Amino acid sequence: MALLSRVGTRLKRLLSRPASVDLARYEALLPRIGELEPELEGLSDTELAERAAALRRLGDLRDDSSSARRDTKKARETDFDDMLVEVCALGREAARRALGERAFDVQLLGTMGLLTGHVVQMATGEGKTLAGALAAAGYALQGKRVHLISVNDYLARRDAQWMRPVYDALGVSVGWVEPSSTADERRDAYHREVCYGAVSEIGFDVLRDRLVTSVDELTQPEPQVAIVDEADSVLVDEARVPLVMAGSVDAGVADEEVARIVGRLREGLHYETDPDRRNAWLTAVGASVVEKALGGIDLYGESGADRLAAVNAALHAHALLTRDVDYLVRDGKVQLVNASRGRVAELQRWPDGLQAAVEAKEQLPPSEHGEILDSITVQALIARYPQVAGMTGTAVAVAEQLREFYKLEVAVIPPNTPNIRDDRPHRVFATPRHKLKAIVEEIREVHETGRPILVGTQDVAESEELAEKLRKVGLECVVLNARNDAEEASVIAQAGAHGAITVSTQMAGRGTDIRLGGADGADAERVAELGGLHVIGTARYPSSRLDDQLRGRAGRQGDPGSSVFFASLGDELVLAHAPDIPDGIPSDPDTGEITDAAAHRQINHAQRVAEGVDLEIHRNTWRYTRLIEHQRSELLKYRDEILRTDKATALLRELEPDRCAELAESVGERTLDRVCREIVLFHLDQLWADHLAFLTEVRETIHLRALAKETPLDEFHRTAIPAFRKIREELEKRSAKTLVEADVTAEGIDLARAGVRRPTSTWTYLVQDNPFDSDAEQALKKVRSTLRKKRS
Structure with a gap:
């Protein structure tokens, strides 16, 4: 009977989490970890550190050749399981003493998943930071140097400082790198057993090390283990983003005359765009207008060859990049917005021609441009590590990509307390105008009950438009977007306070939990009795993961909460990826709300198409960069010989x-x-x-x-x-x-x-999407077709 029960449990888990690693092996070790607890509690701090040091002497227990008694797979697994038990037991005791936090069993499951090289999925508020620290300590105690890779500099510094007492208790050295770190500080941090750093900062240091002329100038030793926080964001969303080392040359040259001409063009008459709004091209009428304005040149002949690139860049800037959505203008500079995080993308820019075109569009002085000295994609950066693990709140949705590009499997860790959040059915409207009116009414009704509300918007412009609408009806809110992202920790910490209304762009990787009752939790019981945090999505995101990340802000650690997403058939997602809306879908004549299942299917389909497009872009880009990475690897091997x-x-x-x-x-x-x-x-x-x-x-x-x-x-x-x-x-x-x-x-x-x-x-810039996708080819064919028609 017990056997049937275990089989049934395992089958149920497999069906509900089709991409998940079986946790049975780890769960079987939890009682052994618990049995060590009284013994470790009786040790002094010195004795605890000595117990941890004993693990170092065992070396890497997974090395097949390290001992004759590990000749069999079963013996190796037994040794490794013993190590997992010891690391988790020591880590739990170290955290209890250093932080006053006793790690939950589910956090230990996450630690074991990381130590066995998986991406662990743990819900928001379930303690990923501590699980990651215990895993990093476990690798360090095996004699391996660990980089704990974060999404931004703030989280890297915060987590390193927060977890340092745990590392100290276990006798593990820890450091971190950030943009202000000197070369000596970086060298010291990287030679610690555990080093925290943003993915961009670690990548820049890799590029800098590739340009040194003396061994003494190197900052990083050979990479060994990477534990990636917000793994889906880093490994999937940013996999195509190259970190670029560029050397200063001079100020960029923008063709201001071209920018003025293109700025007067109208879509549909002078230029067209593809459905995904990834490419734009001149029509025959548009080409004629531009050629005439530039003095009668032939854009596609020899006389216009030197202006064609400027026209294309200016058209891209004019037609495809929107202020307060794709970028901000702040302090007299163009600053890119990272769409998957809703923040300013620090130290990033477009390729020089496009960057200069956007600056000309906004009538800003051109920034300096430079020669590319070297570059590395995030995917290639992670591939340098012999061992990789990761953690995030949403990994199952990208399990296919993690397996295809990184050979990583996902381990779904159950919540410590069952999730009781009420995820309400999506509400769909005929137009964005109807939708916005319904969102304001929803906020008003919920706010009257005193419940805190978190509203997730798509971009900066939408967040500010909604905030203005709320103020007009007497509802005060706090806005968190790329304009004020420096205040994010304090804003998010108060988002669970009684009566709070917080309007935010994308919530992924914010790094701060929303506690009911505010930062101090003073009103936690009162807010919980009212129903907890209510999360509202103003549209479906291009990825279901982003929906889940927003939704997951409510209902942390068993708290009550609810969520609802609003959508319309006029949303950008639908227009770009599922524009062929069936005729005759009925809507309420007064509110514009649609209850017909066909509308819901249309929006779900649009999201799946968007996810498929992103996957294909990732796959296609990697096909090209794989050759470049192979050539780079060969050249670096030769360079290292020259250096040493x-x-x-x-x-x-x-x-x-x-x-x-x-x-x-x-x-x-x-x-x-x-x-x-x-x-x-x-x-x-x-x-x-x-x-x-x-x-x-x-x-x-x-x-x-x-x-x-x-x-x-x-x-x-x-x-x-x-x-x-x-x-x-x-x-x-x-x-x-x-x-x-x-x-x-x-x-x-x-x-x-x-x-x-x-x-x-030096600086880094973001290359816009994938230059090899089929849309680029289609756009090229349309341009050539247009030219043929024009000249015939």
């Missing part, structure tokens, strides 16, 4: 033996080695930068090259591979020339006079 050995000197002795002999006599062998290394590394880095620029050009014209030949991917490979093979030959030629021509003294080489000068100013 006398390979550069040997190379140049072979190429220029007389010059090397002369310098060895005049400046000494040590100086010669340093000079040769600096010369070869400079030219190697410059040639890689040139190669990246060439690949960017290939990428932007790949459909033109491929329309009449092979597939775009085949054509890209056909072009990129021979170009890469030429780098070594060109490196030797340039290095030898510099060695012969440069002035070399006992102090070394005069870099400036030799033209071997490295730029210092």
